[in-house]
Amino acid sequence: MRHLRTTARLILGSALAVAALTAGTVSAQTAMPTATAAVKGPDGKDLGTVTLTQYPHGVVLRGQLSGLTPGPHAIHIHANGTCSPDFSAAGGHFNPGNGKHGLVESPIHSGDLPNIIADAGGKAGVEAITHLVTLGDGPDSVFKPGGTSFVVHAGPDDYTSQPAGNSGDRVGCGVITKG
Template identity: 40%
Template sequence: MSLIIRVPMIGIFLIFILTGCSSIKQEEESIPVSEIVSARTVNIVNGKGEKIGKAVLTEEKSGVRLHMQVSGLKPGSHGFHIHEKEFMGTDFQTAGSHFNPTGKEHGHLNPKGSHMGDMKNLMVKANGEAKQTEFLKGATLSKGDAQSLLGRSIIIHEGTDDYSTDPTGNSGDRIAGGVIPK
């Protein structure tokens, strides 16, 4: 009788293994490989040029997913945007305005907004670290495309973006950033 019980248990175990554990829930952040078009990694530096983190941008069918991980920042909420140009050295001002190929106004709360480069505030924990994922609908990582993020900058601001004041969200000085490779 113990053989009869073991055979079905072994069979169930083998079915579970051979079907790839399909009952295990996938993480929300996983992206099927078939949907990834292109990807770029961006080093994030502070005003001294010291690397404080990185961002990984992955083009999907309907836009670009940005995964940001940084440390060494002041705790709290920081404006966080894609800017129109690459900055020079550590002069984040040279990154220009927010990336806005569709001519909208700034901010998620602005009835005339928002810029394609507008993202939610970067939430930095008490230990100075932040991990955040954003999705930029309609953006690409394709050379020559008007909505491409290639050659633009990711900029972190000193203060909180109010999501409505045009053109910058009243988020203060630019304190860190990274250039998205072409």
């Protein structure tokens, strides 16, 4: 019986600690700078929204996309804040430090992000963190003059091929905007 009381106290204590941390996290999140990218397909159809949130140790990207072909897709931050007249207007990867593409190079493009995987229904979650961009000021800001965009590619990034990972056509694009 004593073991059950101790276990119950530990569970209750853990639950209270999580609740306290969550409450603190929620209030901290509301004060953090954010940005969004409303991603559209080549036909103008909405594919979803990706939100960027600045934290002290990086930018977190979160979102849900749909209307993709099943399988892996590369995602990147691109150098221009425009998606029209076609997705090539987004330019190459955001790369203020003139790095190379991929995970084996140093320094790498600031716009490099991990692949996402669309399920059989064409839906994919985006959950990534990058330490290479900021929502603040400076050369690594996604709010540079001319802006930046979030791009989804037809295939996966191989993380090595130059200059863009051999990830195929651009199948989604959204301009990154404050707020």
